[in-house]
Amino acid sequence: MSILVRPPKRRLDDIEALTDQNHRRFSRGFSQGSGNSLGINGYSEADYGLLEDRLEVSRDGSRFAPRFRDLTSPSRFEESLQTQRKFSQNASIVLIGIRGTGKSSLAVMLAATYGRRLIEADRYFQQVTGRSRAAYKKEYTPPQYRRQEAIVMESMLMDHQHDCVIVCGSGDVERNGQILLREYAKTHPVIHILRDLGSIKSYLRTWDTEKVRRLLKLSGPIYRACSNFEFFNVSEKGIGDQTLGKDSQHYTQWDAEVDQRAQTSAPFLMLKRLQRDFLRFVAFATGNISELRNQLSPFPLHMQPIESRKFTYAATVPISSLLERDLDIEELESTADAFELKIDVSATPSAQLGTESNLMDGISQIVATVRRNIIVPLIYHVDRRVVSANQHTEPSRRSGASYLELVQQGLRLGPEFVTVDLSFEDSLLSQIIASKGSTKVIGHYSADQSLPKGWDDPEYFSIYERAKRLGCDMVRLTQPAASIDDNFAVERFRHQVKTLPGSQLPVIAYNSGPLGRKSCCFNPILTPVISRPLTSEAVTKELPSITIKEAQDALYSSFVLDPMQFFVFGANTTYSLSPAMHNAAFEMRGMPHTYRIHQSATLRGLNELVENPNFGGSSVSLPYKTEVIPLLHSMSPHARAIGAVNTLIPIRDLETSTDNSLDMEKSRSGPIKGLHGDNTDWIGICNCIRRGLSPANAIRPSTTGLVIGAGGMARAAIYSMIHLGVQNIFIWNRTFVNSEKLAQHYMRLNLHTLGRSGPSSNYHIHVLESLQNSWPANYKQPTIICSGIPAHRIGDQPAPNFRLPSQWIESPTGGVVVDLAYKPLNTPLMRQIRSLSHRGWVALDGLDVLPEQGFAQFELFTGCRAPRRLMRTIVLQEYKEEEQDADYDLQTRLENLDGQPM
Numbered sequence: 001m002s003i004l005v006r007p008p009k010r011r012l013d014d015i016e017a018l019t020d021q022n023h024r025r026f027s028r029g030f031s032q033g034s035g036n037s038l039g040i041n042g043y044s045e046a047d048y049g050l051l052e053d054r055l056e057v058s059r060d061g062s063r064f065a066p067r068f069r070d071l072t073s074p075s076r077f078e079e080s081l082q083t084q085r086k087f088s089q090n091a092s093i094v095l096i097g098i099r100g101t102g103k104s105s106l107a108v109m110l111a112a113t114y115g116r117r118l119i120e121a122d123r124y125f126q127q128v129t130g131r132s133r134a135a136y137k138k139e140y141t142p143p144q145y146r147r148q149e150a151i152v153m154e155s156m157l158m159d160h161q162h163d164c165v166i167v168c169g170s171g172d173v174e175r176n177g178q179i180l181l182r183e184y185a186k187t188h189p190v191i192h193i194l195r196d197l198g199s200i201k202s203y204l205r206t207w208d209t210e211k212v213r214r215l216l217k218l219s220g221p222i223y224r225a226c227s228n229f230e231f232f233n234v235s236e237k238g239i240g241d242q243t244l245g246k247d248s249q250h251y252t253q254w255d256a257e258v259d260q261r262a263q264t265s266a267p268f269l270m271l272k273r274l275q276r277d278f279l280r281f282v283a284f285a286t287g288n289i290s291e292l293r294n295q296l297s298p299f300p301l302h303m304q305p306i307e308s309r310k311f312t313y314a315a316t317v318p319i320s321s322l323l324e325r326d327l328d329i330e331e332l333e334s335t336a337d338a339f340e341l342k343i344d345v346s347a348t349p350s351a352q353l354g355t356e357s358n359l360m361d362g363i364s365q366i367v368a369t370v371r372r373n374i375i376v377p378l379i380y381h382v383d384r385r386v387v388s389a390n391q392h393t394e395p396s397r398r399s400g401a402s403y404l405e406l407v408q409q410g411l412r413l414g415p416e417f418v419t420v421d422l423s424f425e426d427s428l429l430s431q432i433i434a435s436k437g438s439t440k441v442i443g444h445y446s447a448d449q450s451l452p453k454g455w456d457d458p459e460y461f462s463i464y465e466r467a468k469r470l471g472c473d474m475v476r477l478t479q480p481a482a483s484i485d486d487n488f489a490v491e492r493f494r495h496q497v498k499t500l501p502g503s504q505l506p507v508i509a510y511n512s513g514p515l516g517r518k519s520c521c522f523n524p525i526l527t528p529v530i531s532r533p534l535t536s537e538a539v540t541k542e543l544p545s546i547t548i549k550e551a552q553d554a555l556y557s558s559f560v561l562d563p564m565q566f567f568v569f570g571a572n573t574t575y576s577l578s579p580a581m582h583n584a585a586f587e588m589r590g591m592p593h594t595y596r597i598h599q600s601a602t603l604r605g606l607n608e609l610v611e612n613p614n615f616g617g618s619s620v621s622l623p624y625k626t627e628v629i630p631l632l633h634s635m636s637p638h639a640r641a642i643g644a645v646n647t648l649i650p651i652r653d654l655e656t657s658t659d660n661s662l663d664m665e666k667s668r669s670g671p672i673k674g675l676h677g678d679n680t681d682w683i684g685i686c687n688c689i690r691r692g693l694s695p696a697n698a699i700r701p702s703t704t705g706l707v708i709g710a711g712g713m714a715r716a717a718i719y720s721m722i723h724l725g726v727q728n729i730f731i732w733n734r735t736f737v738n739s740e741k742l743a744q745h746y747m748r749l750n751l752h753t754l755g756r757s758g759p760s761s762n763y764h765i766h767v768l769e770s771l772q773n774s775w776p777a778n779y780k781q782p783t784i785i786c787s788g789i790p791a792h793r794i795g796d797q798p799a800p801n802f803r804l805p806s807q808w809i810e811s812p813t814g815g816v817v818v819d820l821a822y823k824p825l826n827t828p829l830m831r832q833i834r835s836l837s838h839r840g841w842v843a844l845d846g847l848d849v850l851p852e853q854g855f856a857q858f859e860l861f862t863g864c865r866a867p868r869r870l871m872r873t874i875v876l877q878e879y880k881e882e883e884q885d886a887d888y889d890l891q892t893r894l895e896n897l898d899g900q901p902m
């Protein structure tokens, strides 16, 4: 009787034949050119066992310990895996990595979000063979187990090529497993999951640090050799420790989060940022554009490619600085449009990362940590030069091989942009560009000294043409300025490229060094800038010579841009926090604009604004959000659907398209021909929902939303929910007929939203009659709730003191409640929800929404990124001065403002 259990539909002969084919294919593939052939014969039985022991680790480490000391270099794949990184939309996604890295939690998130089937190797083995791996090993000899393992793995991958998330066990990367995975990675994303040593150690319990370090060192090359992507799971403080003491195999990070929530009333959820980072990473890596849009907050600038915008900046940050000191990454990014990580080291000193000693692991960890703290695209730039620890020694040059290895490592991390140094030969660059996947390539050329004819040298044109021929998406050229005239020359060069016939690549061209600063100010896209905390290292690390503020100052003082005036227009706007918020943002960015209150008892007050040639735009407050509509020349589709406008943008040229407010010229004064209306309230609400929604409540077809009220804010709230893909939306309002009208409005609109499977209009708006009723039986309890009713007394109407009926807040995983009121801040509804935080309820209020809608408004007003942390801070500070609520501690909220990048 055969001991091998075959998965259904497959016969052992097929599998063996296939494995043989794989072996032959791989033998052929790897022997080509390199001479590093990996034939099946390259492995001995002894290797097999050794590798298994290396990676097949029981949680107490006992099985691993005896053979550990024997280990030598583990990987036989001397070529790193190079694939095109292009996949079919529904290709199954594989996660690999050692135990304790959080693979299972990440897989659950992915499967839940994408609606994919989750296949876990260990469970699959048990399903197929009827035994756990441990039981199988006890019963059979190691070669028998390995043969069975190979068969199971092969069927697990080949029978589930589409619509699955497959989590491989550590046993899956022994010999056959590696071969299968490498083959699979040609057509499927295979993601290597890493984590810091401390968190892995707390998972493996009895292991000492040295053992875990050695395991990481040995396993890293094996996992890298058979994966095409890499994701470093950055632990949130407190999560790693939570897993201690839990012995269930399936106790995941997610469970830890639920436990965590039970113990604390932390308003923001522990795994939120990991979920955001991972889902975005997967959507980008797999080239799933609609999913990527779902993952991004709907801020206007997020929807616009950087290269199509004018005067954008990349904050350049050397990895050496991040390794040397504890820098505030959010501050480094602040108002930049991109974050450029410059790889300027050749080894990662272990002490600085605290854990990893390997450069590739170090880069992976730094990139993940940077991503955790930024919202802008990442540019991964490997500097050809390497800084030396000794400041007096000249930087050394990297070899082509080491350069290639580092850029390939970058591509594994799925950055939005990667640079390729055009001083390397075509063959090396083509290799990189062929495997770029969704990443855009910037061809980079930095001359050590000015070319003989400076920017008029024909060499620059040939470098540009070469970058184009190689398939770069953008070109970046720079040389040190020898004289101030070089700055005029570079402008000429940029202009000449732009006027070449045919379509041309976007060009970034500037002079480096203090003399070149002028050219940096006028370079239109992705000008490299230095962030204030790095200025002391500018010279030694060859960093850019200007800050964003300096570059912006120059544009205004040279009359390229004009100072503009902005307003908040309403009947009673004296209480508004918007002036303080926007003025602080202008000042930080080096913009000479002003933002003031413009109060008027009638709509006519608007005339005064449009007669002002420096009018830049206005926020619209009550009661004019709907009244203003007939006066508009155009409206965004969002404002049209909601039926309310809270942002006005002046139109100075009726010829330009007004579909998108960002396409209109910004910061240029002149007569006004019309007004364009937009709405950012829905963006503020949408973003607060996203921030407060725990991974356990990820939006699915069964998710239910509830909106309280039927006024302007309720309209925006429903629109946000539809946009987020909520299909079952309920309205409760004191006046029933108003709820019905609102429901009919959205049902008639039949909006198309970006659902998981592409655009759909599959939503339904229901009306609830009485707060006394039980929750409708056919629907899940709501997990997303928005209240748009004022909380204060209006005229002789008393404050409504609204609280949700207890029978409507029975969701077992809690949910998020956004109360749009902030007068008072601590409404009875917010108090009710905060008291339920132990059940997973998260409360966000009007002071959370106001800055979020303000960021979007700032983008529409200026075409530039808003300084988010600053605007959030100002709103809380100003509010504190205006109103005191003894019950509510705004100070703690102010102190916890970091880490909300969405």
Ligand SMILES: O=C1C[C@@](O)(C(=O)O)C[C@@H](O)[C@@H]1O
Pocket: 568, 570, 573, 575, 576, 577, 578, 619, 620, 621, 622, 646, 681, 853, 857
């Ligand atoms: O509702 C509001 C508040 C606001 O009007 C203010 O007064 O700050 C600003 C508007 O953009 C926003 O839609």
